[in-house]
Amino acid sequence: MIYDVIIIGGGASGMMSAIIASKRGLNCLIIDHNEKLGKKLYITGKGRCNLTNNSSIENHLNNIISNSKFMYSALNSFSPKDTMEFFSNAGLELKTERGNRVFPKSDKSSDVIKTLTTLLKINKVNVELNKTILDINKNNDLFYIKCENNNTYTSRSIIIATGGLSYSGTGASDLGYKIAIKFGHKIVEVKSALCPIIIKDDISVLNGLSLKNVTLSIKVGNKIIKSEIGEMLFTYNSLTGPLALTMSSKINRLNLENSSAIIDFKPALTDEELKEKFTREFAEYAKKDLRTYLLTLLPRSIVDYFICHVKIQNKKIADINKEDKLKLINGLKRFDLKIKSLDNINVGIVTAGGVDVKEINSKTCESKLIKNLYFVGEVLDLDALTGGFNLQIAWSTGYLAGKNVLG
Numbered sequence: 001m002i003y004d005v006i007i008i009g010g011g012a013s014g015m016m017s018a019i020i021a022s023k024r025g026l027n028c029l030i031i032d033h034n035e036k037l038g039k040k041l042y043i044t045g046k047g048r049c050n051l052t053n054n055s056s057i058e059n060h061l062n063n064i065i066s067n068s069k070f071m072y073s074a075l076n077s078f079s080p081k082d083t084m085e086f087f088s089n090a091g092l093e094l095k096t097e098r099g100n101r102v103f104p105k106s107d108k109s110s111d112v113i114k115t116l117t118t119l120l121k122i123n124k125v126n127v128e129l130n131k132t133i134l135d136i137n138k139n140n141d142l143f144y145i146k147c148e149n150n151n152t153y154t155s156r157s158i159i160i161a162t163g164g165l166s167y168s169g170t171g172a173s174d175l176g177y178k179i180a181i182k183f184g185h186k187i188v189e190v191k192s193a194l195c196p197i198i199i200k201d202d203i204s205v206l207n208g209l210s211l212k213n214v215t216l217s218i219k220v221g222n223k224i225i226k227s228e229i230g231e232m233l234f235t236y237n238s239l240t241g242p243l244a245l246t247m248s249s250k251i252n253r254l255n256l257e258n259s260s261a262i263i264d265f266k267p268a269l270t271d272e273e274l275k276e277k278f279t280r281e282f283a284e285y286a287k288k289d290l291r292t293y294l295l296t297l298l299p300r301s302i303v304d305y306f307i308c309h310v311k312i313q314n315k316k317i318a319d320i321n322k323e324d325k326l327k328l329i330n331g332l333k334r335f336d337l338k339i340k341s342l343d344n345i346n347v348g349i350v351t352a353g354g355v356d357v358k359e360i361n362s363k364t365c366e367s368k369l370i371k372n373l374y375f376v377g378e379v380l381d382l383d384a385l386t387g388g389f390n391l392q393i394a395w396s397t398g399y400l401a402g403k404n405v406l407g
């Protein structure tokens with residue numbers, strides 16, 4: 001049997017491609033090596049699936065880190081509003097939360113998967129699970145997908161939707177990159193994105209500490225490269241939480257040897273204003289020790305670490321001299337932690353890098369090198385910040401390929 005379209009990968013983008021192509025009357029088959037579809041989708045949004053961001057296309061483009069221009073056509077063809085309509089029309093009730101993040105009303109990512117798999121059934125998409133793909137060839141305008149046990153599947157076109165490399169437990173693999181290379185495509189080096197930033201200093205005592213409204217800057221050598229304000233979290237050896245994750249995506253192409261994460265605990269105050277604050281408040285705290293005073297400025301669990309890190313003795317406030325004050329200001333405004341590296345690619349929420357979009361037609365997602373070969377979703381060199389933007393990339397590119405395949 002010859003399928004019109006074989007989709008390799010039954011995640012977000014693959015299922016969307018299959019639904020759209022089959023709605024056009026094309027005979028589609030999804031092949032996945034997992035035992036079920038949408039395994040990564042299941043863990044998205046901490047099990048709630050933040051499936052898009054209810055905001056303008058411009059805002060989506062602004063939140064895409066790599067190759068946002070490539071996404072212009074895809075987002076205009078299938079916008080965040082279209083995503084919401086698509087799921088609502090299929091019976092999935094949605095809600096929009098803080099930061100325009102869209103979730104299923106049930107708070108269950110499994111309901112997103114159920115909606116997609118129901119649409120696959122309605123549109124008679126064939127699905128082959130537990131399949132290990134060994135090789136793909138193209139001969140006389142047909143693609144041959146060779147699987148284990150001498151199974152070969154044949155199609156007129158192929159959509160590669162194998163995703164990125166992170167969270168290998170969800171089925172992530174490098175098959176998509178290998179296929180791309182086999183057909184002459186370039187791969188932009190893959191990097192971990194939206195991942196923790198590992199720290200050289202021993203920060204184990206800070207494990208679990210969460211900071212709000214702080215500025216995180218990245219210094220390489222003597223130069224501040226990036227600064228962002230927000231909320232972050234310490235683990236026993238890394239910085240994580242929204243601020244650190246965002247930062248990781250912005251610095252993953254830098255050489256991080258000799259780099260530091262600089263935390264400004266008081267971004268609303270200048271050095272001078274802090275100094276004036278000390279002058280005002282030290283009189284009141286004169287008989288108390290530094291540790292007690294710092295409790296008014298910092299969370300309790302970091303105070304001892306802070307005193308040690310900025311190299312001041314815990315003494316009476318009355319005994320704090322000019323040099324100590326400078327150390328305090330410096331510590332509060334420029335708390336310096338040495339960066340070891342970004343966490344490994346398996347831990348990143350998304351993978352940066354992948355199939356070079358220069359060789360992909362942005363209006364169709366078809367390869368510019370091989371006719372009837374398409375690439376969609378995270379296997380492409382596309383990655384975005386948190387907020388539903390990554391799944392929107394999957395829906396929009398999946399839609400484009402589904403709409404244009406064999407068109």
Ligand SMILES: Cc1cc2nc3c(=O)[nH]c(=O)nc-3n(C[C@H](O)[C@H](O)[C@H](O)COP(=O)(O)OP(=O)(O)OC[C@H]3O[C@@H](n4cnc5c(N)ncnc54)[C@H](O)[C@@H]3O)c2cc1C
Nearest residue numbers: 009011012013033044045050163171175377378388390391
């Ligand atoms: C913990 C976590 C939370 C996330 N939360 C969100 C969120 O809330 N909102 C958001 O926008 N994004 C989120 N993301 C990112 C989002 O999940 C991905 O960007 C998105 O799933 C990419 O879709 P995709 O179709 O390209 O790949 P995937 O959804 O990963 O699908 C790829 C499919 O290809 C299959 N496959 C891979 N290799 C092979 C092979 N060799 N043979 C056969 N099949 C293969 C896989 O089994 C899988 O089914 C999150 C990611 C993680 C890891």
